Amino acid sequence: MAEILKIQPLTQDAFAPFGKVIEADPASMRYINGGTTERYHALTEVEAVGEDAKVIINLFRGSPRAFPYAVGMMERHPFGSQSFSPIDDRPWLVVVAEDEGGKPGRPQVFRAGGRQGVNYRRNVWHHPLIAVGAVSDFLVVDRLGGGVNLEESFFDTPFIIEQP
Ligand SMILES: NC(=O)N[C@@H](O)C(=O)O
Ligand code: NI
Numbered sequence: 001m002a003e004i005l006k007i008q009p010l011t012q013d014a015f016a017p018f019g020k021v022i023e024a025d026p027a028s029m030r031y032i033n034g035g036t037t038e039r040y041h042a043l044t045e046v047e048a049v050g051e052d053a054k055v056i057i058n059l060f061r062g063s064p065r066a067f068p069y070a071v072g073m074m075e076r077h078p079f080g081s082q083s084f085s086p087i088d089d090r091p092w093l094v095v096v097a098e099d100e101g102g103k104p105g106r107p108q109v110f111r112a113g114g115r116q117g118v119n120y121r122r123n124v125w126h127h128p129l130i131a132v133g134a135v136s137d138f139l140v141v142d143r144l145g146g147g148v149n150l151e152e153s154f155f156d157t158p159f160i161i162e163q164p
Contacts, residue, residue: 002160003106005071010094010110010118018096018124020044022085022117044119047081051146058140060084062092062131070158071095074104074125076151080143084129085117087137093164094118095127103153109161125153132164 008014012021022043032039048055074097086092092112097104104125112118117138120126129138143149 002070002158004160004162005095005107005109007093007109007111007161007164010112010116015094015096015110015118017098018126019081019119019121021112022083022119023113023115044083045081046083046119046141046143047122048079048143048145049122050079050149053079053143053145055080055141056144058142059087060129060138060140062129062136062138064131064133064135065093067161067163069130069161071107071127071155071161072158073152073154074107074127075153076104076123076125077120077143077149078123078151079145079147079149081119081122082126082142083117083119083140085139086112086114087139088134089114090131090133090136091164092132092136092138093130093161095130095161096120097125099123099125104155107159111164
């Protein structure tokens, strides 16, 4: 019987085991450009390791997922972090899992606001982008380079996300 996953709000503390939430954190803000710009400084760091590793910036245009949605697999990137920052100010879902002996444990689902991004630390289990409600653009910063930077793991029984 497929287990239904609870959705929790995305907070820095709750997401800490998996990476950082990218959002306008007042504690990181400093004024620049003669006071005309608020710089939210060094919110997180990018990891890019291994052969010929470099950091790239991408745009992902995600089609909305249909719900109930079956979380049948998770993936991770052994050589680099991966960040997703929504451009359209639309809520979306983040699905991550702790590592349990080289496999993902029970997925955890977070509801991200339209101005909340995440940076998955290197080798953190996550589900590929889950856009909600409409086609949504995301700025994605991740790693290009040698080696296979994608490891996938499939659940024997999928987990269900009922409604976002
Ligand atoms: N394949 C790809 O670049 N995207 C995934 O890594 C993802 O997390 O969406
Ligand atoms: Ni990924």
